[in-house]
Amino acid sequence: MNHSLDRKAPHHIVIVGGGFGGLYAARALAKEPVRVTVVDRRNFHLFQPLLYQVATGILGPGEITAPLRHILRKQANATVLLGEVIDVDPDNRRIVLADGVLDYDTLIVAAGMRNHYHGHDAWEQSAPGLKSIEDSGWIRQKIFFAFEVAEREPDPEKRKPWLTFVVVGSGPTGVELTGMLAEIAKDTLKDDFRSFRPEDSEILLVDAAVRILPSFPQELSDKAKRSLGELGVHIRTGTKVTSIDDTGLTLQGPQGEERVEARTVLWAAGVSGSPLGARLAEKTGAALDRMGRIPVGPDLTVPGHPEIFVIGDLARIPGKDGNPLPGLAPVATQGGRYAARAIMKRLKGEGPPAPFAYFDKGTMAVIGRHAAVADIGPFHFGGIVAWLMWLFIHLMLLVNFESRLVVFIRWAFSYFTYSRGSRVLLALGTMRLPVTGAASCEAQPGNGREENRAG
Amino acid sequence: MNHSLDRKAPHHIVIVGGGFGGLYAARALAKEPVRVTVVDRRNFHLFQPLLYQVATGILGPGEITAPLRHILRKQANATVLLGEVIDVDPDNRRIVLADGVLDYDTLIVAAGMRNHYHGHDAWEQSAPGLKSIEDSGWIRQKIFFAFEVAEREPDPEKRKPWLTFVVVGSGPTGVELTGMLAEIAKDTLKDDFRSFRPEDSEILLVDAAVRILPSFPQELSDKAKRSLGELGVHIRTGTKVTSIDDTGLTLQGPQGEERVEARTVLWAAGVSGSPLGARLAEKTGAALDRMGRIPVGPDLTVPGHPEIFVIGDLARIPGKDGNPLPGLAPVATQGGRYAARAIMKRLKGEGPPAPFAYFDKGTMAVIGRHAAVADIGPFHFGGIVAWLMWLFIHLMLLVNFESRLVVFIRWAFSYFTYSRGSRVLLALGTMRLPVTGAASCEAQPGNGREENRAG
Numbered sequence: 030m031n032h033s034l035d036r037k038a039p040h041h042i043v044i045v046g047g048g049f050g051g052l053y054a055a056r057a058l059a060k061e062p063v064r065v066t067v068v069d070r071r072n073f074h075l076f077q078p079l080l081y082q083v084a085t086g087i088l089g090p091g092e093i094t095a096p097l098r099h100i101l102r103k104q105a106n107a108t109v110l111l112g113e114v115i116d117v118d119p120d121n122r123r124i125v126l127a128d129g130v131l132d133y134d135t136l137i138v139a140a141g142m143r144n145h146y147h148g149h150d151a152w153e154q155s156a157p158g159l160k161s162i163e164d165s166g167w168i169r170q171k172i173f174f175a176f177e178v179a180e181r182e183p184d185p186e187k188r189k190p191w192l193t194f195v196v197v198g199s200g201p202t203g204v205e206l207t208g209m210l211a212e213i214a215k216d217t218l219k220d221d222f223r224s225f226r227p228e229d230s231e232i233l234l235v236d237a238a239v240r241i242l243p244s245f246p247q248e249l250s251d252k253a254k255r256s257l258g259e260l261g262v263h264i265r266t267g268t269k270v271t272s273i274d275d276t277g278l279t280l281q282g283p284q285g286e287e288r289v290e291a292r293t294v295l296w297a298a299g300v301s302g303s304p305l306g307a308r309l310a311e312k313t314g315a316a317l318d319r320m321g322r323i324p325v326g327p328d329l330t331v332p333g334h335p336e337i338f339v340i341g342d343l344a345r346i347p348g349k350d351g352n353p354l355p356g357l358a359p360v361a362t363q364g365g366r367y368a369a370r371a372i373m374k375r376l377k378g379e380g381p382p383a384p385f386a387y388f389d390k391g392t393m394a395v396i397g398r399h400a401a402v403a404d405i406g407p408f409h410f411g412g413i414v415a416w417l418m419w420l421f422i423h424l425m426l427l428v429n430f431e432s433r434l435v436v437f438i439r440w441a442f443s444y445f446t447y448s449r450g451s452r453v454l455l456a457l458g459t460m461r462l463p464v465t466g467a468a469s470c471e472a473q474p475g476n477g478r479e480e481n482r483a484g
Numbered sequence: 485m486n487h488s489l490d491r492k493a494p495h496h497i498v499i500v501g502g503g504f505g506g507l508y509a510a511r512a513l514a515k516e517p518v519r520v521t522v523v524d525r526r527n528f529h530l531f532q533p534l535l536y537q538v539a540t541g542i543l544g545p546g547e548i549t550a551p552l553r554h555i556l557r558k559q560a561n562a563t564v565l566l567g568e569v570i571d572v573d574p575d576n577r578r579i580v581l582a583d584g585v586l587d588y589d590t591l592i593v594a595a596g597m598r599n600h601y602h603g604h605d606a607w608e609q610s611a612p613g614l615k616s617i618e619d620s621g622w623i624r625q626k627i628f629f630a631f632e633v634a635e636r637e638p639d640p641e642k643r644k645p646w647l648t649f650v651v652v653g654s655g656p657t658g659v660e661l662t663g664m665l666a667e668i669a670k671d672t673l674k675d676d677f678r679s680f681r682p683e684d685s686e687i688l689l690v691d692a693a694v695r696i697l698p699s700f701p702q703e704l705s706d707k708a709k710r711s712l713g714e715l716g717v718h719i720r721t722g723t724k725v726t727s728i729d730d731t732g733l734t735l736q737g738p739q740g741e742e743r744v745e746a747r748t749v750l751w752a753a754g755v756s757g758s759p760l761g762a763r764l765a766e767k768t769g770a771a772l773d774r775m776g777r778i779p780v781g782p783d784l785t786v787p788g789h790p791e792i793f794v795i796g797d798l799a800r801i802p803g804k805d806g807n808p809l810p811g812l813a814p815v816a817t818q819g820g821r822y823a824a825r826a827i828m829k830r831l832k833g834e835g836p837p838a839p840f841a842y843f844d845k846g847t848m849a850v851i852g853r854h855a856a857v858a859d860i861g862p863f864h865f866g867g868i869v870a871w872l873m874w875l876f877i878h879l880m881l882l883v884n885f886e887s888r889l890v891v892f893i894r895w896a897f898s899y900f901t902y903s904r905g906s907r908v909l910l911a912l913g914t915m916r917l918p919v920t921g922a923a924s925c926e927a928q929p930g931n932g933r934e935e936n937r938a939g
Binding site for chain 2: 071092094096098102103110111178221432446451454
């Protein structure tokens with residue numbers, strides 16, 4: 030343990046998590062005489078804002094990930110370790126991995142959030158959320174497999190639940206997933222099936238709030254609602270989900286209780302802090318908030334532990350209006366850079382850092398082709414301008430040039446041909462999906478389409 | 485069942501398998517007054533010749549696959565079904581799926597091959613072969629995870645097996661995998677690790693034959709051997725594998741028995757016919773050959789069953805020299821087109837088709853940067869000309885333009901930056917790999933590299 034700038038035994042900064050917060054903290058320390066170790070249970074940095082495009086087949090996993098050790102390969106003071114951090118030991122200044130321990134002088138916890146089902150953990154099996162690459166693979170599998178089963182199901186009644194898609198939660202992720210589902214059904218799969226019309230699929234967006242995109246200004250909620258309506262999406266606001274299982278879900282809304290038979294239910298209605306947050310709270314006496322976040326001081330450290338920073342989604346940071354800052358990539362990257370500066374100021378004896386101040390560049394959500402909403406300071410706008418801005422900004426934020434080029438090509442093709450390049454379903458045997466309901470083929474596939482249309 | 489060209493109840497051709505054989509047969513029937521159903525247990529056509537590049541992180545799965553129903557979407561007479569065919573019932577002219585049955589008038593079986601371990605099925609758990617997208621994911625996981633464990637292993641003795649890579653089988657797939665492994669260790673990961681030098685990895689290519697690439701002319705074997713030698717690969721020919729487990733394998737060669745401790749062993753030493761081939765043989769009285777292939781007549785049908793064609797790798801087709809044709813994409817595509825023509829000739833009453841004649845365009849194998857071998861009729865050559873030819877041909881053979889463009893960009897980046905864009909490891913919890921051996925981190929990562937170099 031040391032707190033000097035001694036080059037022989039440099040100060041050791043351990044960063045847990047290689048997301049936006051952790052990665053930007055590590056990079057901001059590149060030229061400093063410290064030793065940096067980034068620990069993550071994945072070997073890659075994930076560009077989470079585009080994860081919904083992997084889940085819906087526009088992009089492949091390799092296009093929104095970059096190996097952490099490759100990004101940091103030229104940074105001589107940085108080491109990357111693949112490992113799962115399961116506990117923190119602040120008294121001995123070490124973290125506990127599933128298979129080892131690691132000492133630190135300063136710790137930066139950037140462990141992020143996971144899907145949260147508000148006490149209904151069993152729902153996760155039926156309604157995956159979208160936080161990881163694994164999640165995105167599972168969701169893609171569910172979506173495209175549902176259409177495959179529908180093609181083999183001769184009975185329209187039995188087919189309907191396979192062609193009913195429900196997204197729970199109408200924040201940006203929920204809205205983006207819903208818009209993508211509508212485009213898949215209307216455009217991507219238009220000519221692909223013989224026994225039904227994909228454009229007859231039913232797509233539902235459910236939220237307990239009174240309007241969609243509740244964190245956006247009212248006028249943008251209205252714009253988004255109109256855009257989704259044009260895509261044929263049914264919106265149920267003021268509606269709670271009371272149960273979810275493999276065959277559908279039960280809603281409780283203004284019109285009373287309703288059962289919806291749906292084979293594909295996606296969860297975008299809540300996240301909570303990584304389990305490591307709870308361990309850290311227990312060891313430091315910090316009080317987790319309702320979302321499992323750790324309240325940090327103005328310098329992003331845990332009260333009473335100036336050597337432990339918490340940044341990114343896992344930190345509860347009061348904003349200017351008193352509300353906590355939202356879980357967005359810019360909050361995490363700015364927090365990461367701030368933590369690096371604060372540590373170096375302290376090591377150099379330059380006194381305490383100025384409090385962290387978040388510079389809000391605005392938020393956006395994309396709904397579909399030519400449709401997005403942007404909430405940027407005093408400017409609220411939607412339509413094709415917001416959509417083009419969204420495309421450009423996200424392309425520029427991708428971490429390497431190769432991904433930028435490949436993503437650009439995928440978007441261009443997807444735009445002009447309505448296709449989706451990444452629709453790989455794994456072998457039936459390895460799928461995490463029920464194959465019950467996949468019907469007999471005796472109904473002479475290939476003749477069904479016209480019958481179905483007439484009926 | 486019908487054998488007319490009646491448009492009301494058209495002749496129904498069922499194709500099992502959407503690989504090169506099945507897909508090209510279906511496409512060749514596009515304008516004919518028949519009904520075509522393609523059944524596959526995957527939803528995509530796989531461009532198998534580039535599968536080793538997915539296994540080694542250059543390409544992503546979406547770049548060498550294309551959804552079958554998307555390829556055939558404009559072909560009005562074709563239906564694509566996702567399903568696993570488990571049996572054939574020639575007497576009733578139907579195939580049996582895991583969850584249904586399907587009647588046919590003519591059947592084209594193009595079910596392909598799977599990895600074969602010559603009676604040692606248990607070896608598959610330790611030494612994956614490379615036949616499917618799932619295989620390629622598993623192999624990629626094994627390769628890149630081994631380096632991750634090595635980074636966390638402070639003991640050089642314990643680290644060595646994680647940095648030893650063995651490929652069993654020196655046909656084109658084995659040689660291509662070996663060349664890629666060498667490039668990963670020497671170039672791709674050059675600066676990525678702190679506690680060891682990836683270029684110190686040991687890469688072994690083992691084959692029971694007396695020379696590598698045994699199906700190629702001697703001079704090309706020699707060229708390939710030289711190229712692999714320059715990449716630092718150790719070649720053991722005339723060497724049999726007598727056992728494989730999770731920690732290594734035992735070799736029996738000219739110098740006697742040898743145990744090699746290796747955490748990554750890849751199998752490229754044998755394939756055999758899909759289990760459906762055995763079912764078909766049993767039902768039709770055909771005699772499977774040693775590799776589980778079905779011997780077909782000169783018109784590619786099963787003797788005694790003119791309504792059942794077998795094409796692609798699963799068919800044993802005598803070549804001009806009496807030897808069976810090799811399991812190559814061109815044999816399958818030509819077989820697929822031939823079967824389509826033969827069926828239509830018969831339906832139109834134009835008499836029996838001329839016997840199938842394979843037009844051999846030659847074979848190639850790529851070894852590494854600027855190194856490949858080509859065996860094209862009387863021309864045997866290697867080096868940069870063969871390598872450029874290989875790149876160009878494979879790019880042109882990709883089924884859609886978007887993939888072609890993306891693969892071209894990936895290759896260009898990989899060539900100029902030595903990087904590999906697709907190195908995603910899934911979460912530790914979901915890995916099919918042992919995590920034992922992943923050591924404690926107490927050995928102060930970040931200091932190890934120089935020690936290792938000195939030691």
